[in-house]
Amino acid sequence: MLSEVLLVSAPGKVILHGEHAVVHGKAALAVALNLRTFLRLQPRSNGKVSLNLPNTGIKQAWDVARLQLLDTSFLDKYREEKPEQGDIPAPTAEQVEKLKEVAGFPVDCATTEHLAVLAFLYLYLSICRKQRWTGEDLELINRWAFQGERVIHGNPSGVDNAVSTWGGALRYQQGKISPLKRPPPLKILLTNTKVPRSTKALVAGVRSRLTKFPEIVAPLLTSIDAISVECERVLGEMATDPVPEQYLVLEELIDMNQHHLNALGVGHASLDRLCQVTTARGLHSKLTGAGGGGCGITLLKPDLERLEVEATKQALTDCGFDCWETNIGAPGVSTHSAASLDTHVQQALDGL
Structure with missing residues (x-):
């Protein structure tokens, strides 16, 4: 039972190289960003468990007593699709439908907001049923985060949860994680085009194109893999010289x-x-993640003038985009005390 406020955070992430190719067994390079999501867990005396995600407008509550009376045996029925994920249950389509009933959602709900609530319920009900839960075990956090990803993305690669759990920079290929030693402190712009997209649909589209044009698309995936490998080599050199x-x-x-x-x-x-x-300003950018909108990254060289950085950010903002300046290689899942947070973060948390 939680007796005091628990404050944890995890970094955001971007994929430097390897999007979509990673789904087909190629290498991907992912890095944690110094842009973090904070989670505050606090005990309540009203007998409810509440979920408040202010950035997405989600605010829901459930009676703990009602949740405890639920027949959650459906969570025991799962298929082990990825043995490397250990004994953590993989959510099935049938379980997601059951969770919709618990949440009171319509059968055809499929928005990101709906799926976020379903992912929370899946993790809450699954974890709270365990008698010995050790939240400090990063491997368990990573495995549970992967299953939460499955609720939202169906068949994720495992990159997102891994880099947010462990932090730093890593190479990911066919379920195997290889951390990059001392990644250089590259600075980037992270730009959100604010164009919504479906990762599932985009992944399916690439798979369809690979089936339709195998002799064209397969070499593209191989080339993207080679780009990831070359980038890893260069980053390794930059760490020392x-x-x-x-x-x-x-x-x-x-x-x-x-x-x-x-x-x-x-x-x-x-x-x-x-x-x-960004090209008009001599900078180089690419999409990061699924594509189809979403976010892009722009490399900032260390000798770039401050005024030029600000002008680029303003130009992107004028396009209707959101833009943040950050650096790669942030630490992974962390716990915090209120005293360790800066004023801006503390004010945001106080508003939850």
């Missing part, structure tokens, strides 16, 4: 990968606009 020429290589890799992703059919006009804005 950084030189300006290495940034030029990273920029070339970004440009090539962006063209490959467009060829896979996961580009979008908003991402093209992002690239146009």
Whole structure:
């Protein structure tokens, strides 16, 4: 039973290279960002468990007594699709339908907000049924986070939960995680085009294109894999002996990968606009994640003038995008005391 406020955080992440190719067994490079999501758990005396996600407008509560009376045996029925994930249950379509009943959602609900609530309920009901839950075990956190990802994305690669759990930078391929030692502190712009997209649909689209044009798409996936490997090599060199020429290589890799992703059919006009804005200023950008809108990253070289950075951010904001300046290689899941948080974060948490 929680007796005091528990405050934890996890970093956001971007994929440097390997989007979509990772689904087909290729390598992906993912890095944690110094942009974090905070979770505050606090005890309540009203007999309810509440979920409040202010950024998405979600605010729901359930009676604990009612949840405890639920027949949750349906959570024991699962198929083990990925043995490397250990004994953590994988949610099935049937379980998700049951969770919709618990949440009081219509059968055909499929918005991100609905799926976020279902992921919470799945994890809450599954974890609370365990007699010995050790939340400090990062491996368990990673495994449970993966199952939560399954509720939202269906068949995720495992990259997102892994990098947010462990932090830093890692290479991910066919379920195997290889941390990059001392990733260089690269600075980037993370830009949200605010164009919604379905990861499931985009992944399915690439798979369909691979089936339709195997001799064209398979080499693209192989080339993206080679870009990831080359980027990993360069980052390794930069960790010990950084030189300006290495940034030029990273920029070339970004440009090539962006063209490959467009060829896979996961580009979008908003991402093209992002690239146009930054290219006009001598910067290099690519989509990150599923594509079809969503977010893009822009590499910032260390010698870039401060005024130029601000001008680029303003130009992207003028396009209707949200833009943040951050750096890669942030720590993973962390616990915090209120005293350790800066004023801005504390004010945001106080509003929950």
